[in-house]
Amino acid sequence: xxxxxxxxxxxQMNIELGDVDKNFERAxxxxxxxAQSASDLVLLPELWTTGYDLENALTYADDLHAGSFAxxxxxxxxxxxxxxxxxxxxxxxAAMNCAALHAADGRLAGAYRKIHLFRLFDEHLWxxxxxxxxxxxxxxGVTGLSICYDLRFPELFRRYAxxxxxxxxxxxxxxxxxxxxxxxxxxxxxxxxxxxxxxxxNACGETGGTAFGGHxxxxxxxxxxxxxxxxxxxxxxAEIDLDEVNRVRMxxxxxxxxxxxxxx
Numbered sequence: 001x002x003x004x005x006x007x008x009x010x011x012q013m014n015i016e017l018g019d020v021d022k023n024f025e026r027a028x029x030x031x032x033x034x035a036q037s038a039s040d041l042v043l044l045p046e047l048w049t050t051g052y053d054l055e056n057a058l059t060y061a062d063d064l065h066a067g068s069f070a071x072x073x074x075x076x077x078x079x080x081x082x083x084x085x086x087x088x089x090x091x092x093x094a095a096m097n098c099a100a101l102h103a104a105d106g107r108l109a110g111a112y113r114k115i116h117l118f119r120l121f122d123e124h125l126w127x128x129x130x131x132x133x134x135x136x137x138x139x140x141g142v143t144g145l146s147i148c149y150d151l152r153f154p155e156l157f158r159r160y161a162x163x164x165x166x167x168x169x170x171x172x173x174x175x176x177x178x179x180x181x182x183x184x185x186x187x188x189x190x191x192x193x194x195x196x197x198x199x200x201x202n203a204c205g206e207t208g209g210t211a212f213g214g215h216x217x218x219x220x221x222x223x224x225x226x227x228x229x230x231x232x233x234x235x236x237x238a239e240i241d242l243d244e245v246n247r248v249r250m251x252x253x254x255x256x257x258x259x260x261x262x263x264x
Contacts, residue, residue, distance in 0.1 A: 002140055006240060007237060008239075009237040010199065010229065011044050011201060011235055012204050012214055012229045012234050014026075015207045020068065030235050034081055040139075040140065041199075043170060044172060045086075046086045046099075046172045046203065047087060048087065048172070051208055052207070061089055061096070062088070064108065072087075077106030082101065083101070083102045085100070085201070087100070092128070095127055097113065098113050099113075099147050099172055101143070112134035112146070113131070114130050115129065115156065117129055118149040133160065135160055135166055140167075141166075142168075143166060144159075145170055147172055151173070151187065162255055169198050171187075171198065172200075175213050176211065177213040177214075178213075180215055187219055191221060195248045195255075197244075197245065199218050200216060200219075202215060204231055204232060221244055226240070
């Protein structure tokens with residue numbers, strides 16, 4: 001039987017460009033804090049190990065079961081907590097923006113390669129494209145995975161909610177401060193329209209000349225913000241009840257009233 005109540009932490013970080021060891025040191029502090037708060041799951045930002053040093057992406061990129069991914073697996077096992085966040089993966093000779101979800105025993109539950117590459121940060125020049133969504137059966141239920149710019153593509157989130165019946169969607173990001181208003185509005189919209197929880201961790205502070213927006217958020221299926229960060233490093237924690245998704249979907253049965261035949 002799936003867990004119905006879980007505690008989720010959002011680890012908001014100021015990422016040091018290209019300094020993997022320093023970023024791991026900070027991430028471990030956040031992971032340890034989440035474990036001390038008895039969290040079941042902690043989210044780290046997008047590319048939290050390196051930031052957007054994409055010209056050197058292949059230098060940092062690791063096999064999915066080695067390097068940074070193996071170090072993260074060890075932390076998940078040590079602190080007995082599931083961990084989600086993206087790093088650079090080497091696959092078929094290319095660097096991929098890959099979000100891995102490690103279970104609390106250190107096992108790699110699954111990975112998602114970013115489908116929508118952000119041209120404003122030249123991702124399309126340095127990274128390979130992901131090919132498919134990733135929804136995973138976790139102890140608390142089906143969980144959809146996404147990364148940053150994906151937030152602007154509601155089709156992906158709808159797929160998770162309708163086809164996969166996800167109750168929770170995770171998003172890790174380096175979303176600029178200049179567009180943090182879009183970040184807040186789109187996160188709430190994705191939760192409301194898909195009647196599910198959305199947990200999103202953003203980077204904060206300045207990295208590589210870009211100011212990132214913070215405001216990591218956990219939003220419930222009604223679109224209510226359960227926790228929201230500011231613009232500095234911090235750890236945010238809240239408990240969620242996955243059964244609330246069922247209650248909301250029964251109260252307003254949006255999915256039953258969809259008309260895919262009329263949208264073509």
